[in-house]
Amino acid sequence: MRFDYSPAPESTAVVDIASSYSLFIDGAMVDSLDGSTFKTVNPATEEVLSEVVDAGSADVDRAVRAARAAFEGTWSRMPGRERGKYLFRIARILQERAREFAVLESLDNGKPIREARDTDIPLAAAHFFYHAGWADKLSYAGLGEAPKPYGVVGQVIPWNFPLMMLSWKIAPALAAGNTVVLKPAETTPLTALLFAEVCQQAELPHGVVNIVTGAGETGRMLVEHPDVDKVAFTGSTEVGKAIARSVAGTRKRATLELGGKAANVVFDDAPIDQAVEGIVNGIFFNQGHVCCAGSRLLVQESVADELLASLKRRLLTLRVGDPMDKNTDVGAINSAAQLARIRELSDIGEAEGAERWSPPCDLPDRGFWFPPTVFTGVSPAHRIAREEVFGPVLSVLTFRTPGEAVEKANNTPYGLSAGVWTEKGSRILWMADKLKAGVVWANTFNRFDPTSPFGGYKESGWGREGGRHGLEGYLHG
């Protein structure tokens, strides 16, 4: 029998998107003082969803002042136990409104509703729950008897996991007693603005969380604001370097979660079917818009043909298309600009002589789409093996010995994550020891948990997020 899934669209009736949004400052939605506006679109359809503020310097200043007042006046004075209550409350509201957040995230970002529903939103709530537990136990975090918050934290987050990145930033900052001004990415501001409503619903004291929308310039103004004590940024290495330069020589602290070009290393004794799933999850999860994506597959030469045949067969079953369909595995590319970059790097890959392959798939006429793509015959010298594509593009390299695998895996300016696939436990430990990456996954990939610190080596960033280590970025002894 020829079988295909009937359309299973998630209803969008649960979200109520306003035609325009203002800024969330000092507990209220307020009009911009000196900003302009821009539109946010649904990348799967190119339809305009809403209009948001491109905040100017007076807006940023006002937000930072509100955060300072809240820090001095209420939040830093409050017992940790009380702060924890607010965080628990936020976590519970996120769970209660999970479907609303998932649908909105999918609409604004282009990611499949299945992933927003099953990964993004539950993890966002989990981060608030986890850090709520820390709020009254900070003296047990190993950072001194009475560690102190920094004060006002300026946070700039990317568009790939909008609400999840927000939770990674806001939850530990608040648990530690800081107040925040957060700037969501310009292409995905809507769930952050809905989160403002959650803060109000939780009756969070005014000014503890402030959200200013805008593009790169707004982010720069926030980072450079003299009354910001600490900067937390997740995004491109290029912007990360600019931030590092701007905070150098100031009293500001910074944590940076930047790019990656992770190696996913498959040995000849790997559990092949699960390795294939891990490769798929590593690079095609969230359209490859993942800083720790397993974008370089390093496979042992003796099983390369077999593994690639399995991988290609598996990719034939990947469902690309409408993100709101509950059976979609790969959704839309987040923006026209990102699509152009993925196309450019893929064309370069082909021009450099790597062999390009994609499963046949019908892509929608409107919106930003790129098929899952595999490059074979890639050498470490190729640009697609070195540069972060941030899209559903896998580069396949081979190796013959464990030593060669380590050498090739580490041969990158990045070091955020890596994967090892083998049935041999001793080899997993040996590899984990040698790989220069913040996270090494063994026989799995792209697994996240708030208790587990995440962060990079080399150009992948400074500091860690999550776990006890992550608190260190928001406290001093």
Add this chain to the structure above:
Amino acid sequence: MAISIDGATGSEAGLRRLLTGLPGVDQVGAEARAATLGSRSVKADSKKALIDLAISCIDLTTLEGADTPGKVRGLCAKARVPDPDDPSCPRPAAICIYGDLVPVAVDALRGTGIHVAAVATAFPSGRASLPVKLADVEDAVAAGADEIDMVIDRGAFLAGRYGAVLDEVQQVKAACGDAHLKVILETGELATLDNVRRASWLAMVGGADFIKTSTGKTNPAATLPVALVMLEAARDFFAATGTRVGFKPAGGIRTAKDAVKHLVLVHETVGDDWLDPSLYRIGASTLLNDLLLQRRKMQTGRYSGRDYVTVS
């Protein structure tokens, strides 16, 4: 898959190399994959199609010590006309019973095309001598069973005596004549997914027409991760040999929702070629009624009660 079967089966050592040389199964990963596939959203026409397919793939089963000719005749009548109110309802593929009741079923199903499957080889424990097991098979075939469901010797398998298991499967296959052989691995007793994959290969190398998860007498039975690994084995065996071996999950599949999950697994693991009663069966006793209820729900928009489907 780079697996050479020829020459591997001649000796115990060769057989061991073949089986231990199969790629391992990471249990956590297999369970995660099965869970993801189990969450596919099956709606509207696709649901209707899978419900009808599930009905046509059922081996309608009664395997009680208390079975009587009357019980089997009732089951056969149900197989002939699953839904008296709806002649468009498909029929199950087979009736699955103990060997001594085969003549009753053969008589009751004459002319319907519904197969008669008999469990044999000292089902469900498999604890008898080989001559007794073979006699059990020959008896059922002589009585008219055209499908034989055998159990493997789990004791021999777990002791690593792969050659003994293979030999038994091969001899039973020979004793089946034209009857189709389904080999039951009783995966609940095999403990690991690595063992499930190895036992699947052993059965397929031995000539199984189908590999089947369970007797239905132990728990856990046909879980999704086990079904996933067995389907992967069937897929890999086809790639290595060109022979398609069928798959039959049995035991614990009671609702239409469960059946749909299993069919989704087939669709995304081995492909649609296997979505056919010639290569896929579901062993079940109570599943049919839930499928019938769901089928009516899809036609009328309303759920009817249990008393609107026939007991068997």
